Structure formats: structure tokens, C-alpha cells
Amino acid sequence: xxxxxxxxxxxxxxxxxxxxxxxxxxxxxxxxxxxxxxxxxxxxxxxxxxxxxxxxxxxxxxxxxxxxxxxxxxxxxxxxxxxxxxxxxxxxxxxxxxxxxxxxxxxxxxxxxxxxxxxxxxxxxxxxxxxxxxxxxxxxxxxxxxxxxxxxxxxxxxxxxxxxxxxxxxxxxxxxxxxxxxxxxxxxxxxxxxxxxxxxxxxxxxxxxxxxxxxxxxxxxxxxxxxxxxxxxxxxxxxxxxxxxxxxxxxxxxxxxxxxxxxxxxxxxxxxxxxxxxxxxxxxxxxxxxxxxxxxxxxxxxxxxxxxxxxxxxxxxxxxxxxxx
Amino acid sequence: xxxxxxxxxxxxxxxxxxxxxxxxxxxxxxxxxxxxxxxxxxxxxxxxxxxxxxxxxxxxxxxxxxxxxxxxxxxxxxxxxxxxxxxxxxxxxxxxxxxxxxxxxxxxxxxxxxxxxxxxxxxxxxxxxxxxxxxxxxxxxxxxxxxxxxxxxxxxxxxxxxxxxxxxxxxxxxxxxxxxxxxxxxxxxxxxxxxxxxxxxxxxxxxxxxxxxxxxxxxxxxxxxxxxxxxxxxxxxxxxxxxxxxxxxxxxx
Numbered sequence: 321x322x323x324x325x326x327x328x329x330x331x332x333x334x335x336x337x338x339x340x341x342x343x344x345x346x347x348x349x350x351x352x353x354x355x356x357x358x359x360x361x362x363x364x365x366x367x368x369x370x371x372x373x374x375x376x377x378x379x380x381x382x383x384x385x386x387x388x389x390x391x392x393x394x395x396x397x398x399x400x401x402x403x404x405x406x407x408x409x410x411x412x413x414x415x416x417x418x419x420x421x422x423x424x425x426x427x428x429x430x431x432x433x434x435x436x437x438x439x440x441x442x443x444x445x446x447x448x449x450x451x452x453x454x455x456x457x458x459x460x461x462x463x464x465x466x467x468x469x470x471x472x473x474x475x476x477x478x479x480x481x482x483x484x485x486x487x488x489x490x491x492x493x494x495x496x497x498x499x500x501x502x503x504x505x506x507x508x509x510x511x512x513x514x515x516x517x518x519x520x521x522x523x524x525x526x527x528x529x530x531x532x533x534x535x536x537x538x539x540x541x542x543x544x545x546x547x548x549x550x551x552x553x554x555x556x557x558x559x560x561x562x563x564x565x566x567x568x569x570x571x572x573x574x575x576x577x578x579x580x581x582x583x584x585x586x587x588x589x590x591x592x593x594x595x596x597x598x599x600x601x602x603x604x605x606x607x608x609x610x611x612x613x614x615x616x617x618x619x620x621x622x623x624x625x626x627x628x629x630x631x632x633x634x635x636x637x638x639x640x641x642x643x644x645x
Numbered sequence: 646x647x648x649x650x651x652x653x654x655x656x657x658x659x660x661x662x663x664x665x666x667x668x669x670x671x672x673x674x675x676x677x678x679x680x681x682x683x684x685x686x687x688x689x690x691x692x693x694x695x696x697x698x699x700x701x702x703x704x705x706x707x708x709x710x711x712x713x714x715x716x717x718x719x720x721x722x723x724x725x726x727x728x729x730x731x732x733x734x735x736x737x738x739x740x741x742x743x744x745x746x747x748x749x750x751x752x753x754x755x756x757x758x759x760x761x762x763x764x765x766x767x768x769x770x771x772x773x774x775x776x777x778x779x780x781x782x783x784x785x786x787x788x789x790x791x792x793x794x795x796x797x798x799x800x801x802x803x804x805x806x807x808x809x810x811x812x813x814x815x816x817x818x819x820x821x822x823x824x825x826x827x828x829x830x831x832x833x834x835x836x837x838x839x840x841x842x843x844x845x846x847x848x849x850x851x852x853x854x855x856x857x858x859x860x861x862x863x864x865x866x867x868x869x870x871x872x873x874x875x876x877x878x879x880x881x882x883x884x885x886x887x888x889x890x891x892x893x894x895x896x897x898x
Contacts, residue, residue, distance in 0.1 A: 350709075352712070353711035397775055398774065406673075411770075448729075454774065454806065520722055
């Protein structure tokens with residue numbers, strides 16, 4: 321692709337072209353904030369299976385992808401969304417029923433793995449997890465790792481500090497780089513070439529975006545000119561990383577998007593109620609995803625009133641008066 | 646003034662936080678404890694989130710560490726890399742107090758938040774480490790919330806997610822971890838601390854109406870109770886600030 325080209329496309333085509341069965345995927349956001357939910361729902365709608373998913377604490381999006389049967393392998397730090405699901409419900413079921421293979425890391429380790437991928441190096445060191453079962457217990461076996469070219473031979477490696485006791489550090493843990501086939505993020509603003517502006521916390525979106533072979537961006541505001549270049553200090557991801565840009569207002573819904581809208585407590589509570597039972601969850605998938613043609617369809621069925629309730633206060637970035645009980 | 650056990654736990658943990666502490670907190674009761682400390686006994690403490698926000702205004706109680714409420718009027722909004730680096734950095738890490746919770750704890754304060762049963766054939770799967778292992782590995786001291794139950798205070802953990810003192814004196818250093826480790830365990834019945842020499846948990850305090858024996862009955866392993874005394878109940882001032890300022894919508898309480 322010509323990196324300077326206009327990358328504006330629609331979600332159906334972007335997902336169909338890049339998110340293929342068996343691909344290695346990562347999604348942006350954290351627990352109940354800025355998950356690329358419209359894209360997650362489109363992946364589910366297109367019934368793309370056997371995905372190898374990399375997550376730190378991506379929460380809602382991970383649980384829905386796992387629940388819909390799209391995920392074969394999951395490397396993750398945290399399967400939860402805070403108050404709404406202390407442990408993600410479909411994630412928990414899938415692991416207990418051995419429907420997915422899982423590998424556990426910590427949040428910092430997963431973030432470093434994306435960073436290493438974005439830097440073009442095979443691993444990065446940390447002091448996190450020395451002496452714990454994150455080091456000792458492997459979800460993906462040595463055999464599987466050796467037989468799978470896209471997965472490193474080892475989960476991680478403990479190394480004595482080659483600089484002696486420099487920085488008062490006796491040994492470190494090396495975590496392997498991740499270069500996902502595809503990363504999908506949702507941002508507040510993007511332009512036609514794929515320059516991105518994220519308001520609020522970036523989580524690990526920037527590292528995930530820059531580590532990926534293909535980057536799909538969904539955005540609240542799409543600019544068809546070079547307006548974002550007028551204030552470049554506020555842009556986190558330059559267009560050279562981008563492959564597809566899709567305009568989807570409320571594209572993180574039902575998770576929050578700072579400065580635009582809050583999470584929808586009604587949706588998230590209803591989700592966790594329905595996720596608890598297989599039959600109810602199938603109804604959820606049918607009604608909210610399969611029977612909808614697009615994210616717009618889902619938003620229409622949620623209705624104007626609920627979307628107005630979660631609209632962010634201009635100065636606070638969230639909905640101050642939202643009833644979250 | 647009447648109070649609930651959850652209020653007691655929150656306030657007991659909050660009392661452990663001092664001015665100038667940088668407090669790492671997760672979701673739920675740990676976030677409420679950090680907010681309570683800031684509003685009651687340690688107004689100069691600083692709340693800090695693994696997602697990258699520091700000194701957030703917290704006008705409203707966040708329901709997750711990625712809640713947009715932590716992004717409003719923080720000192721800086723960054724990301725996970727910056728947050729965990731701040732903890733791993735020994736200059737800043739020395740000032741950080743982590744508040745954690747878990748499904749299981751052992752006598753050395755090691756925590757399990759990953760599985761019950763075998764890792765490959767789990768009976769129950771939990772969320773996993775998140776940032777807990779990173780925090781427990783890096784920071785100078787941690788406060789741990791637990792429910793006082795035999796199945797949670799285990800002789801042997803099913804999975805060691807977050808390091809406490811590992812298998813005893815010197816073990817953190819031997820493994821390559823920085824110093825630090827668990828400082829207090831706050832439960833619905835009392836408070837435990839860790840012996841300077843043996844690194845083992847001992848009973849420091851029990852709540853009004855609870856005896857040290859009640860606490861021992863709700864643990865799989867035995868701990869020293871000879872140093873325990875009754876914990877002061879919440880004051881009316883503490884309760885009022887907790888209820889009216891920290892969680893008026895009763896989202897956690």
C-alpha cells in the first residue's frame with residue numbers, strides 16, 4: 321500500500337480483508353474504556369474463527385470475542401472489567417471448559433512485549449514476576465511452541481544480569497516480542513491517512529499499533545484534510561503505521577470514550593447477566609450482534625435516550641450525572 | 646455510630662496510608678480505601694493508577710482503573726508503560742504503596758488471583774495477574790484485602806501470581822526481586838502484619854466483637870496471635886466522610 325494514500329474504508333471490508341481465520345490479533349483499550357467494540361462485533365458477525373488474541377486487560381472486547389467462539393488461543397494478563405465483571409464470564413467459562421488455550425503474563429509484561437515488537441527487537445527485560453508461577457507454569461507447551469512458527473519457543477526466560485549487579489539487579493525476566501498480524505484501536509480523532517489523536521489515557525494502544533503488521537483504526541471523528549497536523553504535539557500515532565481508517569461514531573460503545581461518552585452501565589449489567597447462562601448468551605449474540613447489520617443498527621436499538629445519558633460533560637470527559645448503580 | 650464490615654475494612658486500610666505515600670490502587674474496595682485516606686487521614690497522599698493516570702481529581706468514584714473518571718484533572722495522562730516503569734524505578738518505587746486483593750494468600754503473603762485447582766485443568770478460573778504481579782514485584786510495601794475464610798488463607802497456594810516474601814527470609818533477594826513485600830493484610834475480621842525476622846504473617850488486630858480464635862478458625866495455617874489487640878472502631882467523622890464524600894452513590898459500600 322502507498323503509505324500516503326487515503327485509507328478511509330468501511331468496517332465490513334476492513335475486517336474481511338485483514339482479520340482472517342487463524343490470524344494473530346490485538347485490540348486496544350482497557351477493561352471498559354475505548355475497546356474497539358464496533359470492530360469486535362463485526363468480527364463476531366463475520367464469524368471469523370481460530371484467532372490468536374493478545375490482550376493485557378482489554379476486558380469487554382476480549383470477553384465477547386471469546387464468548388462468540390472466535391478465539392482459539394489467548395495470551396493475557398487480566399480477564400476482568402472491574403465492577404461489572406470481576407472475572408470476565410465467558411472468558412472464565414472458556415478456560416474452565418478448555419475451549420481456548422491460555423497463557424498468563426502480567427500487564428507490564430504484555431505491554432513490554434508490544435513495545436519490543438514496535439522496536440523491532442526480540443525481547444525486553446523486567447524484574448516483574450521473579451519467583452512466581454507466571455515463570456514456572458506455561459499454558460502453551462514447549463511442543464506446541466516448537467511446532468508453531470508464529471509463537472516463540474519459550475514463554476519467557478530468566479537471565480542473570482549480564483552487567484553484574486548493575487542497578488542493584490541480580491537477574492531479569494526476558495519477555496518475547498509480539499508483532500500481531502492485525503491491531504485494531506478506537507480513537508477520538510483520525511485523519512484520512514491514519515494520523516491518530518487519543519484523548520485521555522493511551523493504555524498500550526500506541527505500542528500495540530506500532531507493533532502490528534496491519535493497523536485498523538476506527539474513530540469518532542474522521543478528518544478528510546490535514547487538520548491534525550496543526551497541533552502535532554497531541555497526535556500519538558503517525559499515519560505511516562496505518563492501513564485502514566473507518567469512521568464509526570460510538571465505535572467503543574458500550575465501553576467509554578473519554579471526552580465523548582461514558583460506558584453504558586445498563587448495557588454492561590445486562591451483558592453480565594446474560595453471559596452467565598449459555599442459552600441467554602446465545603440470545604444476546606443473536607439479538608445484539610448477528611441480527612444487526614452494523615454498529616449503527618445496534619445503536620438504534622439502544623435508543624437515543626440511553627446514548628444521551630452517557631454523553632460526556634464537555635469539561636469532565638465523562639457523564640457526571642450518569643446513574644451507575 | 647453503626648458501621649458495616651466493609652466500611653471497617655476500608656477505613657482500616659486507609660489508616661495505613663500516610664501523607665506523601667503514592668498509592669497504587671485497583672478497583673472496588675482498594676480504590677475506595679485510597680480515596681478514604683485522601684479525604685480523611687492522608688490528604689497529601691497521591692493516588693496512582695496502573696493505566697497511567699496520576700493524582701486524578703476523583704470527583705466521582707471510578708468503577709475500573711480505566712474509568713474516564715481517573716482521566717479528569719490528573720497530573721498526567723500516560724499509559725501502562727509509564728505507570729509500571731514508575732513502580733519498577735527504585736527511586737519512585739520506594740514511595741509507592743500498593744493495595745491488592747486475591748483469591749488465596751499464604752503465610753508469607755504470596756497471592757493467587759489466577760486459578761483454583763490445577764493450572765492446566767482449573768476448577769475455577771479468576772481474572773489473572775493484571776498489574777498485581779508487577780506491583781507486588783516492584784513497590785516498597787503492599788496492603789492486601791482478603792475475606793477471612795479457610796479456603797482463602799492457604800498452607801499452599803494453587804498458583805503463585807504475585808510475590809510476597811516467597812518462601813521466607815531472603816527469598817525475594819535470592820529470586821532477584823527488589824526489597825519490599827506485603828505490609829498488612831486487612832480482612833473482615835482483623836489485621837495481620839509480617840514479622841521482621843521470619844517474614845511470617847501474625848495477627849496484629851481484631852475487630853470489636855471478634856476474638857483471635859475466631860480468626861484462626863477461618864485460616865488453614867496457624868499464625869502468632871500473642872501480639873494482637875483490638876482495633877479501634879471507625880469514628881463518626883471517618884464514617885461520614887467515607888459515606889458522603891467518597892461513595893455517595895453506594896457503588897462499592
